[in-house]
Amino acid sequence: MDGIHDLGGKQGHGPVVHPEDEPVFGSEWERSVLTMFPAMALAGAFNIDQFRHGMEQIPAAEYLTSRYYEHWMHSMVHHGTQAGIFDPDELERRTQHYLAHPEEGAPKASKPELVETLKQLIPTGMDARREADIAPAYRVGDRVRVRPDASTTHTRRAGYVRGHVGEITHAHGTYVYPDSSAAGLGDDPQHLYTVRFDAADIWGDEPGAANTVLHIDLWEPYLTTP
Amino acid sequence: MTSTHEKIQPVEGLAKHSDEELAARAKAMESILVEKGIIGSDAIDYMSSVYENEVGPQLGAQVVAKAWTDPEFKQRLLADATEACKELGFSGMQGEEMTALENTDDVHHLVVCTLCSCYPWPVLGLPPNWYKYPAYRARAVRDPRGVMKEFGLDLPDSVEVRVWDSSAELRYFVLPQRPAGTDGWTEEQLAALVTRDAMIGVGDVRHPEG
Numbered sequence: 001m002d003g004i005h006d007l008g009g010k011q012g013h014g015p016v017v018h019p020e021d022e023p024v025f026g027s028e029w030e031r032s033v034l035t036m037f038p039a040m041a042l043a044g045a046f047n048i049d050q051f052r053h054g055m056e057q058i059p060a061a062e063y064l065t066s067r068y069y070e071h072w073m074h075s076m077v078h079h080g081t082q083a084g085i086f087d088p089d090e091l092e093r094r095t096q097h098y099l100a101h102p103e104e105g106a107p108k109a110s111k112p113e114l115v116e117t118l119k120q121l122i123p124t125g126m127d128a129r130r131e132a133d134i135a136p137a138y139r140v141g142d143r144v145r146v147r148p149d150a151s152t153t154h155t156r157r158a159g160y161v162r163g164h165v166g167e168i169t170h171a172h173g174t175y176v177y178p179d180s181s182a183a184g185l186g187d188d189p190q191h192l193y194t195v196r197f198d199a200a201d202i203w204g205d206e207p208g209a210a211n212t213v214l215h216i217d218l219w220e221p222y223l224t225t226p
Numbered sequence: 227m228t229s230t231h232e233k234i235q236p237v238e239g240l241a242k243h244s245d246e247e248l249a250a251r252a253k254a255m256e257s258i259l260v261e262k263g264i265i266g267s268d269a270i271d272y273m274s275s276v277y278e279n280e281v282g283p284q285l286g287a288q289v290v291a292k293a294w295t296d297p298e299f300k301q302r303l304l305a306d307a308t309e310a311c312k313e314l315g316f317s318g319m320q321g322e323e324m325t326a327l328e329n330t331d332d333v334h335h336l337v338v339c340t341l342c343s344c345y346p347w348p349v350l351g352l353p354p355n356w357y358k359y360p361a362y363r364a365r366a367v368r369d370p371r372g373v374m375k376e377f378g379l380d381l382p383d384s385v386e387v388r389v390w391d392s393s394a395e396l397r398y399f400v401l402p403q404r405p406a407g408t409d410g411w412t413e414e415q416l417a418a419l420v421t422r423d424a425m426i427g428v429g430d431v432r433h434p435e436g
Contacts, residue, residue, distance in 0.1 A: 008340030008391065009368040013361040016376055016428075022354055024278045027245050029252035031274035032265075034352075036255065038273070038319075039265040048395075052342055068343065068358040070248055076255065086258060094254035095247075102246055106256035111266025118273055122281075123348075125322040128395035156393040158340055160367060175394065192394055199367075199389075208369030212387040217394035 001053075001151055004060035008160040009203070026067070032106070033069040036076055038121060039114060046079040048126070049182035053154035054078040132174040132189035137220055142168045144195060144223040154182035157222040161195075161214070164202055165226045169215065170194035177219055191220040282351035285316045286399060287420035289349055291413040293326075294404040303401065304328055311349060321348035321397045327390065327427075328401045334385050335400045336374070336427035338366035339392040346397035350425060357426065367391060377428040400427040407434045 007013075025031050040046065046054065054075025055063075063071070080086040098104060138144055148163035156178050172192040180188035199212035259265040289311055293300040303310040307326040311317060324346050327335035339345065340363045345353040356362050365373050370387050374380070381387065390398040402424040408416060423429025 005341060007360050007363040008338075008366075010360075010364040011368075013364045016356050016362045016365065016373055017359075018354070018356040018377065018428075024282070024352055025274065026355070027249060029249040032252050032256045032270050034277070035270040035273040036259065036265060039259065039269065043262075043264045055342065064360055066243065067248065068355060069252075070243065073248070073251060073255065080255075085262060085264065086255070091251075091254050091258065094257055095250045098250035098253040099247060102249065104253075106253040106267075107260050108267045109260045110268040111263065112268065114266055114269040115272045118269060118276075121319060122273070122276055123318040125317070125319040125348075127322045129323070156341060158391065158393060160340070172394075172396065192396075194396075199387075203368055206368065208365075208372040209367075209387075210371065210383055211385070212370060212389065214367055214389045214391065216391040217396055219394075 001056055001153060001155070002159065003056045004058075004063045005056045006159045008158050030069045033072050033076075035118075037072065038118060040076055040080060040085070042114070042117065043083075043085070045083040045085055046075070047181055049154060049176070049178040050079060050184070051075050052178075053182040056154065128176045130174055130176055130187050130189035134174060134189070134191065136171055136191045138168050138171065138191075138193060138223065140168050140171055143226045144168060144193075145226045146195070146218065147222055147224055153179060155179050155222075157218065158216060160202060161197060161216055161218075164197055166195040166197040168193045169196045172217075175219070177221070179219075179221070193218055193220070193223070195223075277347075277352050281316075281348065283349075283420075283422035283425065284417070285314070285351075286346075286349035286422070286425045287417040288314060288413070289316065289326075290401055290420045290425065291417035293401055294408075294416055295413055300401075307399075316348045318348050320344070321346045322395060324349065324397045324399065326401045327388070327398055329403050329427075331403075332385060334381055334387055334427065335398075336366060336370050336387060336389045337392065337398045337400065338363060338389060340364070340367055341391075341393055344392035344395075344397065346399045349399055350422060354422070374428055377423055379428065379430050399425045401425075402431045405431055405433045 055071045058074050077086055143165055145165045146161045174189040175192045177188040177190040194215050195218050197214045199209035199214050203209045293303050303326045307324040343353055343358040367389050370389050419432040421429055424431045
């Protein structure tokens with residue numbers, strides 16, 4: 001979708017504020033939200049593409065002014081409600097309760113089988129490669145144009161490369177196609193390529209992008225011949 | 227949301243919901259997930275401690291230092307970073323397939339995720355806030371030289387900048403150049419020079435004193 005999240009090349013966001021030393025977690029509650037990601041994914045509330053799509057649906061002004069794990073909570077509530085895990089009224093009631101009683105923590109409970117799953121999952125991950133018997137339409141060295149069309153659903157076809165011509169530098173094979181996966185249409189494996197663009201073709205002669213090339217990973221349905 | 231508007235406080239230049247509100251919302255979610263058997267406090271303690279104490283940029287620094295001292299490892303790293311990092315025991319979530327990008331005298335790499343916050347967790351840990359916030363995601367592809375200057379890295383125009391936007395489930399990190407004056411240094415000494423920012427590409431490694 002053509003949302004606020006599609007930030008590449010957008011102006012007016014100011015300098016990159018980068019404190020020297022930052023704790024891994026800015027607040028205690030961020031620890032919980034991090035772990036809710038695999039826990040809720042394993043419970044079937046979302047896959048990673050649906051999770052990203054959920055963040056893209058945050059109202060634009062809020063997206064820009066909210067903390068990162070707040071984005072996560074937004075998507076978790078969105079999908080968790082659809083999955084029947086969260087009831088919005090109950091969630092609001094409990095939120096007000098904890099707001100009135102900040103010293104009170106969430107109830108403690110152990111779930112050793114989730115700990116065991118995480119011990120296995122964190123060092124192995126969730127591979128997005130999917131073997132599929134489809135011939136690739138393009139090869140390394142081919143010139144391709146990114147489809148310029150608008151988008152109303154989840155896509156990784158970033159706005160700043162749409163309509164531009166680049167060269168395929170890597171052909172990776174077939175992977176879960178986010179546009180289909182986010183829509184609940186299954187893995188729908190598609191060929192994935194790394195495409196290189198000359199920054200000057202996109203930004204002109206801006207000094208910040210002088211002598212610069214941009215690489216982005218794009219799935220075959222995003223591409224067409226120049 | 228409008229009822230809480232007066233409670234929004236600017237933090238690090240961004241207007242936000244208060245930390246108290248966010249903590250309350252997270253506790254409310256956690257309490258429901260606990261009751262439904264979806265999460266446990268032991269799992270929260272376990273996962274957060276992994277990324278707080280075990281998996282962080284110190285692992286990437288070990289990879290870089292080994293590549294600086296072991297030419298055969300460096301070859302394997304550049305050919306298949308996922309497999310090379312596995313040799314050191316570094317692998318997994320948000321780094322299922324990783325690529326190492328070698329800086330040279332003529333080429334400098336920079337990693338970003340313009341659409342969300344994709345980052346090579348197994349070697350760099352969880353991303354810093356600035357990597358996830360709008361300014362970096364917007365500017366890394368359009369003003370990479372300006373961004374690097376803000377981090378103290380002023381590249382000559384003759385050095386080609388190669389930006390990598392992590393839009394798929396492939397993860398990228400930079401193999402910086404070994405600084406001069408480090409002949410005979412051990413991997414441990416060298417690893418201490420390797421910064422997170424250098425492996426993202428926004429900054430330089432530390433240089434030996436003198």
